[in-house]
């Protein structure tokens with residue numbers, strides 16, 4: 088193995104990715120398996136989790152386990168944790184990635200149901216999962232928790248305010264969990280900017296005539312990210328390459344102003 092391979096090696100580690108069936112989660116799960124990890128793919132749609140798990144297994148030779156879960160539902164999270172530990176005996180890396188940011192017409196049109204759904208998925212679920220798994224990681228001698236947040240939490244957009252607030256809560260959670268589960272478990276925020284996944288289709292970039300010709304011209308890199316561009320940052324936080332990094336925010340956002 089080369090020097091970098093060694094640094095980012097995840098051989099025989101177990102990586103659980105919520106929202107691992109599509110988008111950034113799928114990229115991170117694939118990459119973890121490429122580095123030697125067995126993976127748990129969890130989302131609401133079991134069929135797409137199974138498909139992704141099968142693709143990962145056949146392409147990398149690693150074990151991949153699919154589990155159906157709604158991360159916004161507290162009472163379903165024990166089941167995910169138990170199933171993962173039953174299958175693999177441990178979880179070394181938890182990636183709290185499942186998230187959503189529904190748009191709305193005006194702040195007064197935001198219903199309590201929408202607000203609760205956004206907070207439940209982006210904040211409440213990660214809190215509960217991190218608590219359940221963080222405690223077990225400590226008992227098992229260590230681990231890494233990665234909370235996938237958004238630059239929207241630093242620059243709140245009025246069109247996604249409940250989401251921005253939930254992700255800001257997730258940033259706070261990272262710092263507190265790093266204190267709670269250190270020194271053996273590291274907890275970090277991976278803060279994404281605009282990436283071209285299913286989530287970004289809701290931005291409707293093609294049809295909004297008021298948008299400038301390049302809607303990403305305000306970013307230093309002047310473009311949106313390709314899903315695979317999340318991998319380097321995710322592998323850094325998952326692996327021993329980040330052994331002295333905890334409670335931090337790593338931005339992969341093309342350079343937001």
Ligand SMILES: NC(=O)c1ccc[n+]([C@@H]2O[C@H](COP(=O)([O-])OP(=O)(O)OC[C@H]3O[C@@H](n4cnc5c(N)ncnc54)[C@H](OP(=O)(O)O)[C@@H]3O)[C@@H](O)[C@H]2O)c1
Nearest residue numbers: 106109110111130131132158185186237281282284285286
């Ligand atoms: N893409 C961006 O521009 C961007 C920017 C900033 C931050 N982020 C953050 O990055 C993360 C991944 O985003 P993405 O763009 O990859 O999203 P995506 O393409 O829409 O994929 C979302 C994933 O989460 C799962 N999911 C959604 N709701 C769920 C629920 N209630 N319970 C369990 N799983 C659920 C989906 O599977 P099912 O539908 O099967 O449940 C899917 O696997 C999110 O936390 C998002 O907030 C993304």
